[in-house]
Amino acid sequence: MRIQKLNDVSRRNLLEDLLKRSPNQYREYEGKVEEILERVRIEKDKALFAYTEQFDHAHLTAKTVKVTDEEIEEAYEKVDPNLVDVIRKAIANIRSYHEKQKRNSWFDSNPDGTILGQKITPLHRVGVYVPGGKAVYPSSVLMNVIPASIAGVDEIVMVTPPDREGKVNPNTLVAAREAGVDVIYKVGGAQAIAALAYGTESIPKTDKIVGPGNIYVALAKKAVYGHVSIDSVAGPSEILVIADESANPRYVAADLLSQAEHDELASAILVTTSMELAEKVSVEIEQFLKTLSRADIIRKSLDQYGYILVSDTMDEAVDTANEIASEHLEILTKNPFDIMTKIRNAGAIFLGEYASEPLGDYFAGPNHILPTNGTAKFFSPLSVDDFIKKSSIISYSREALEKVHKDIEYFAEAEQLTAHANSIRVRFEEKR
Amino acid sequence: MRIQKLNDVSRRNLLEDLLKRSPNQYREYEGKVEEILERVRIEKDKALFAYTEQFDHAHLTAKTVKVTDEEIEEAYEKVDPNLVDVIRKAIANIRSYHEKQKRNSWFDSNPDGTILGQKITPLHRVGVYVPGGKAVYPSSVLMNVIPASIAGVDEIVMVTPPDREGKVNPNTLVAAREAGVDVIYKVGGAQAIAALAYGTESIPKTDKIVGPGNIYVALAKKAVYGHVSIDSVAGPSEILVIADESANPRYVAADLLSQAEHDELASAILVTTSMELAEKVSVEIEQFLKTLSRADIIRKSLDQYGYILVSDTMDEAVDTANEIASEHLEILTKNPFDIMTKIRNAGAIFLGEYASEPLGDYFAGPNHILPTNGTAKFFSPLSVDDFIKKSSIISYSREALEKVHKDIEYFAEAEQLTAHANSIRVRFEEKR
Numbered sequence: 001m002r003i004q005k006l007n008d009v010s011r012r013n014l015l016e017d018l019l020k021r022s023p024n025q026y027r028e029y030e031g032k033v034e035e036i037l038e039r040v041r042i043e044k045d046k047a048l049f050a051y052t053e054q055f056d057h058a059h060l061t062a063k064t065v066k067v068t069d070e071e072i073e074e075a076y077e078k079v080d081p082n083l084v085d086v087i088r089k090a091i092a093n094i095r096s097y098h099e100k101q102k103r104n105s106w107f108d109s110n111p112d113g114t115i116l117g118q119k120i121t122p123l124h125r126v127g128v129y130v131p132g133g134k135a136v137y138p139s140s141v142l143m144n145v146i147p148a149s150i151a152g153v154d155e156i157v158m159v160t161p162p163d164r165e166g167k168v169n170p171n172t173l174v175a176a177r178e179a180g181v182d183v184i185y186k187v188g189g190a191q192a193i194a195a196l197a198y199g200t201e202s203i204p205k206t207d208k209i210v211g212p213g214n215i216y217v218a219l220a221k222k223a224v225y226g227h228v229s230i231d232s233v234a235g236p237s238e239i240l241v242i243a244d245e246s247a248n249p250r251y252v253a254a255d256l257l258s259q260a261e262h263d264e265l266a267s268a269i270l271v272t273t274s275m276e277l278a279e280k281v282s283v284e285i286e287q288f289l290k291t292l293s294r295a296d297i298i299r300k301s302l303d304q305y306g307y308i309l310v311s312d313t314m315d316e317a318v319d320t321a322n323e324i325a326s327e328h329l330e331i332l333t334k335n336p337f338d339i340m341t342k343i344r345n346a347g348a349i350f351l352g353e354y355a356s357e358p359l360g361d362y363f364a365g366p367n368h369i370l371p372t373n374g375t376a377k378f379f380s381p382l383s384v385d386d387f388i389k390k391s392s393i394i395s396y397s398r399e400a401l402e403k404v405h406k407d408i409e410y411f412a413e414a415e416q417l418t419a420h421a422n423s424i425r426v427r428f429e430e431k432r
Numbered sequence: 433m434r435i436q437k438l439n440d441v442s443r444r445n446l447l448e449d450l451l452k453r454s455p456n457q458y459r460e461y462e463g464k465v466e467e468i469l470e471r472v473r474i475e476k477d478k479a480l481f482a483y484t485e486q487f488d489h490a491h492l493t494a495k496t497v498k499v500t501d502e503e504i505e506e507a508y509e510k511v512d513p514n515l516v517d518v519i520r521k522a523i524a525n526i527r528s529y530h531e532k533q534k535r536n537s538w539f540d541s542n543p544d545g546t547i548l549g550q551k552i553t554p555l556h557r558v559g560v561y562v563p564g565g566k567a568v569y570p571s572s573v574l575m576n577v578i579p580a581s582i583a584g585v586d587e588i589v590m591v592t593p594p595d596r597e598g599k600v601n602p603n604t605l606v607a608a609r610e611a612g613v614d615v616i617y618k619v620g621g622a623q624a625i626a627a628l629a630y631g632t633e634s635i636p637k638t639d640k641i642v643g644p645g646n647i648y649v650a651l652a653k654k655a656v657y658g659h660v661s662i663d664s665v666a667g668p669s670e671i672l673v674i675a676d677e678s679a680n681p682r683y684v685a686a687d688l689l690s691q692a693e694h695d696e697l698a699s700a701i702l703v704t705t706s707m708e709l710a711e712k713v714s715v716e717i718e719q720f721l722k723t724l725s726r727a728d729i730i731r732k733s734l735d736q737y738g739y740i741l742v743s744d745t746m747d748e749a750v751d752t753a754n755e756i757a758s759e760h761l762e763i764l765t766k767n768p769f770d771i772m773t774k775i776r777n778a779g780a781i782f783l784g785e786y787a788s789e790p791l792g793d794y795f796a797g798p799n800h801i802l803p804t805n806g807t808a809k810f811f812s813p814l815s816v817d818d819f820i821k822k823s824s825i826i827s828y829s830r831e832a833l834e835k836v837h838k839d840i841e842y843f844a845e846a847e848q849l850t851a852h853a854n855s856i857r858v859r860f861e862e863k864r
Contacts, residue, residue, distance in 0.1 A: 083846050086839045097548055100540060108532060115783070116529055116797055121776050123810055137847050171846070207810040226665065229810035233658065254855035261851035293850045340825070344553050351547070351827035354859060358852040359828060362843045363836055365548055366824035378555055378639040378661035380822040390812040392798035393772070395783035396791060404795055407518045411794045414515050414603070415569050418725045419693035420790040423686035427786060 001256075001282045001302055006271060006311035011320060014269070014307055018324065021236050021265045021305070021373065033190045033219040040194035045201045051191035056132075058162040060186060062202045067168060067184035072177050075170035083171065087138060087178050090363050094142055097365030098150045101384040113397025120388050122152035123229075125204060127196035128181065129211035129221075130172055132161035132188055138175035139361060143368050143382065144211050145179035151387030156181050157206055159196060161188025188213075193220035197228050210382065212369075231386060232379050235372035236265035239357055240326035240346075242317050242339060243281075245274035247332035251353055252277070253284035255330055258358050260301040261294040267305035269324065271317040278308045318342045325376040328357050347376045401427060433688075433714045433734055438703060438743035443752055446701070446739055450756065453668050453697045453737070453805065465622045465651040472626035477633045483623035488564075490594040492618060494634045499600060499616035504609050507602035515603065519570060519610050522795050526574055529797030530582045533816040545829025552820050554584035555661075557636060559628035560613065561643035561653075562604055564593035564620055570607035571793060575800050575814065576643050577611035583819030588613050589638055591628060593620025620645075625652035629660050642814065644801075663818060664811050667804035668697035671789055672758035672778075674749050674771060675713075677706035679764035683785055684709070685716035687762055690790050692733040693726040699737035701756065703749040710740045750774045757808040760789050779808045833859060 004010040039047040049060050076084070107117035128144045131137075141158075148156050158181045160168055168186055176184055185203050187195060193213075199205030208229040209221055221230045239259035243252050256268040272278050285302070289295045311317045318339060321329055325345035333339055336351040343349055347370030348360050361368045371379035405424050412420035436442040471479040481492050508516070539549035560576045563569075573590075580588050590613045592600055600618055608616055617635050619627060625645075631637030640661040641653055653662045671691035675684050688700040704710050717734070721727045743749045750771060753761055757777035765771055768783040775781055779802030780792050793800045803811035837856050844852035 080846070082842060086843050086846075089836075089839055090843065100538065101550070106532065114796075118533070118798075118815075119772075119775075119781070124776065135848070139843065139847065226807070229807075250858055251855075254851070254858040257851040258849075258855040261849060288851075288854065292854065293848070298851065336827070340551075343551075343823070344556065346823050348824035348826060349551070351825065354828045354830050354833040355826045356833075356855045356859065358840060358844055358849075358855050359833065360824070360826050361852060363840045364546075364826050364828070366550075366826055370824075371821075375658070375661075376821070376823070378821055381824050383550075383822065385817070389803075389808070389810055390815065391775070391778050391808070392780035392792070392802075392813050393783065394780060394787045394792050394796050394798055395768070396786045396796070398786050401786040401788075401791065404521070407521055408790060408795045410514060411518050411522065411571065412790055414512070414518075415571065416567070416725075417690070417693060417790075419686070419689040419720075419730065420793060422720065422724065423683075423690040423788045423790050426682055426686040427788065 001285050001306050001308055003278045003282060003308040003310065006309040006316060006320060010309060011323070014309070015323065017305055018267060018374070021267070029215055029219055033216055033223060036190040037194045037220060037223055040191050040200065041198040048187060048191050048195050048200050051189065052162070052187055055189050056161050057164045058166045058186070060162070060166060064166060065185050065187065065202050067173065067186060072173050075173035078170040079174045084174060084178070087142065087175055090139070091142060091146065091178055093363060093365035094146045095150065098147050098384050102150060103388070107393065110400070112400045112403070114400045115393065115395040117393035119391045119393055121391065122154070123207045123387050123389065124153070125155040125157060125206045126153045126387060127206035127209040128156060128158045129192065129209060129213050129217060130158060130160040131213055132163070132169065136169045136171050138171045139368065140212065141172060141175035142179045145176065145181055147367065147382055147384045148387045149180040151384045153387050155183070157196065157204065158184045159187050159192040160184065162186035190216040190220035193217060193224060197224035208387070210386070231369070231382060232371060232375065234369070236267065237262040238267045238327040238372060239330065240269045240271065240321055240324055240328070241330040241332060242321055243270060243272045243274070243277055243332040244314065244334060245277055246334045247277055248353055249277055249280035250284050251356070252281045252332060253288055255357050256306070257285065257288055257292065257298055259328065260298040260306060261292070264297055264300040265305065266301045268302060269307045269309065269326070271309045271311055271320050273311055273314055273317060275310050278310050282308060314339065321346065325374045327370045327372045327376065328360070330355070330357060345376045347371045347381055433717050433738050433740055435710045435714060435740045435742065438741040438748055438752060442741060443755070446741070447755065449737055450699060450806070453699070461647055461651055465648055465655060468622040469626045469652060469655055472623050472632065473630040480619060480623050480627050480632050483621065484594070484619055487621050488593050489596045490598045490618070492594070492598060496598060497617050497619065497634050499605065499618060504605050507605035510602040511606045516606060516610070519574070519607055522571070523574060523578065523610055525795060525797035526578045527582065530579050530816050534582060535820070539825065542832070544832040544835070546832045547825065547827040549825035551823040551825055553823065554586070555639045555819050555821065556585070557587040557589060557638045558585045558819060559638035559641040560588060560590045561624065561641060561645050561649060562590055562592040563645055564595070564601065568601045568603050570603045571800065572644065573604060573607035574611045577608065577613055579799065579814055579816045580819040581612040583816045585819050587615070589628065589636065590616045591619050591624040592616065593624070594618035622648040622652035625649060625656060629656035640819070642818070663801070663814060664803060664807065666801070668699065669694040670699045670759040670804060671762065672701045672703065672753055672756055672760070673762040673764060674753055675702060675704045675706070675709055675764040676746065676766060677709055678766045679709055680785055681709055681712035682716050683788070684764060685713045685720055687789050688738070689717065689720055689724065689730055691760065692730040692738060693724065696729055696732040697737065698733045700734060701739045701741065701758070703741045703743055703752050705743055705746055705749060707742050710742050714740060746771065753778065757806045759802045759804045759808065760792070762787070762789060777808045779803045779813055
């Protein structure tokens with residue numbers, strides 16, 4: 001793996017490389033996606049089933065689109081009981097972490113009769129998109145569904161494309177049931193997003209759509225945003241490791257590779273103050289690549305978006321991490337908590353040599369759906385907050401309003417909103 | 433104002449009417465907006481100043497684009513001291529309410545050496561758009577800026593279009609200074625959004641752009657979303673009043689009118705269990721219209737989007753309010769808090785006869801930037817949460833990881849992510 005000195009040139013090159021991964025140029029798909037959205041919005045089930053026939057080669061009807069209890073029971077028979085066991089352990093940790101994110105409505109009252117507050121209400125119905133195909137990720141089902149469940153969402157609807165026989169992957173079904181999905185429909189692609197956004201005869205309209213998908217799904221979600229809410233659109237995965245000379249090069253190498261295997265656009269970056277570590281990590285990577293099943297993908301990812309950067313100081317390394325705002329950040333230094341306090345931008349921060357990134361993907365409890373592509377500067381991990389909304393609460397007594405009514409009328413008049421001023425004034429006019 | 437029985441037909445008509453206000457059909461502007469964004473992204477200041485010359489007829493340079501301290505001092509001389517005084521009182525209330533929204537980072541530790549947490553970090557730099565032109569709303573400056581200030585944003589950048597002399601409205605400047613804006617640039621329109629999203633020689637790139645604007649501004653914000661964060665796109669204003677026979681018809685009428693005056697697309701709806709109240713409110717509205725300065729706008733708004741609906745039961749009224757999910761909801765009933773518990777969807781809820789909606793617009797403290805057009809089903813008022821982001825924190829001891837490492841490896845293998853499994857396994861391999 002290439003080793004470079006961290007300086008203005010290498011930093012700029014790196015940032016430019018990473019930007020290339022942005023999904024900007026998808027105009028060609030937009031027209032098709034809009035056509036699908038529009039047809040499903042108008043023709044509902046008819047269009048939904050026609051597209052499912054066309055794209056998934058599965059023949060569905062209003063009677064077969066919904067996964068039955070029998071199908072879920074069958075799935076449990078097919079899935080390795082060990083996996084069910086591990087899923088349950090992971091769920092316990094994920095629930096425990098996300099429970100701590102729950103927030104209460106609050107009110108604040110004043111003896112003059114003023115009550116101000118913020119009411120928290122869960123979303124009513126949420127749609128979770130789960131991709132089909134060869135790569136099936138039950139962990140992703142858990143991470144999307146559990147925060148919604150803990151927020152108190154009334155109905156969690158899952159959609160996932162069927163195979164040609166109209167069946168859904170059993171691992172997906174088991175993960176969905178274990179995580180608390182209420183109902184599952186066998187539809188995928190932009191047509192599934194349309195169904196969740198507008199509703200059809202079979203599939204109810206939802207308030208928010210979350211979950212990863214291919215470019216059609218991503219564009220469809222973006223197009224329906226505003227009509228419903230969506231989570232942010234996920235980009236390729238990233239890891240950045242900050243390490244000093246105390247880090248174990250074998251661990252660092254293994255952790256870089258764990259993200260590089262996701263896909264060819266994934267990015268793995270080490271920033272270290274130790275040239276010796278840099279060289280050892282590079283050697284370890286070559287060793288591991290001889291045995292890993294996804295070595296081809298990893299090589300392509302590392303060639304394009306993999307970097308080992310050697311910095312003069314730890315402060316420089318931290319600045320670079322903050323500038324890149326990586327999805328995953330590992331800190332493998334003598335005092336990782338000291339470094340953590342200086343980190344402003346990262347989706348998830350892994351501290352010390354036993355907090356390997358896959359621990360967070362599967363098991364520790366925090367969400368693995370994280371901001372990518374530098375968006376950790378302003379976006380957050382998926383959380384319970386994504387499945388609630390707030391309403392302000394305002395109550396005033398006559399006494400409380402009387403004290404300030406002239407100020408409000410004055411302010412409204414200054415903005416030339418005379419009917420605003422009138423609605424305050426009328427409360428204090430002489431009785432007619 | 434038209435009075436109708438609340439039933440399936442009137443409810444459906446009403447929802448269809450409201451939907452007509454959705455800003456869906458703006459294709460014609462999109463090309464122009466993208467051209468502006470692209471030119472400012474590439475040519476930076478040069479394009480920014482050229483567009484300012486073209487659209488605002490103001491000649492600006494890198495030296496004059498930034499509002500100077502002298503210009504702000506001049507503004508204070510021009511603004512009525514009473515307004516400054518009222519602005520300061522409003523700021524105290526807005527700060528006090530938003531302070532209660534602040535959240536702390538938290539950590540949770542376990543004796544086996546596990547630490548999990550959530551780190552809260554303010555956004556680094558935020559851009560606030562403030563419209564120019566005839567309608568100047570200093571209250572809106574306060575509502576956008578104060579939550580950012582309380583969140584701890586390092587730099588709050590404001591942009592607002594100049595007049596032909598290259599000047600900015602003094603009320604806007606004073607509100608900005610009082611609220612805590614760090615720097616103000618005299619640019620507006622899509623070109624200002626481009627500058628905030630990409631940065632130019634004069635204007636720094638920001639992490640999030642908030643604030644209302646015309647259709648060019650709204651489309652530009654939507655287009656840069658993902659590259660930076662944005663607030664939600666504001667639609668026309670709305671009020672829904674739930675009232676029973678105990679309500680004062682004069683207050684109800686005045687409050688409906690206060691929203692209808694905003695613009696011709698604004699919507700004012702009364703749902704009441706009392707036909708007598710409905711009739712009285714309709715009469716009061718006609719009375720008020722004789723004297724209000726914005727009567728022409730109000731009439732157009734009421735003709736198109738104003739409704740008085742009479743329901744058989746309070747439950748029906750509540751259901752309708754939840755279905756419409758109004759930006760502002762007033763509850764003028766004998767026991768408003770009882771009704772409030774049943775409200776799921778509303779931006780801000782005003783309780784009782786002295787919580788008139790303009791109290792919330794100007795003074796009480798909660799934010800007046802609220803979800804419109806039914807989006808209160810899934811969006812929230814602007815808050816301190818909009819100006820922070822979260823990072824997950826994960827730290828495990830060797831002991832803690834050892835207990836679960838086989839489970840994680842198993843889960844990763846089940847998803848065929850072998851490099852993920854490897855990164856855990858390598859921590860427990862025999863020493864080489």
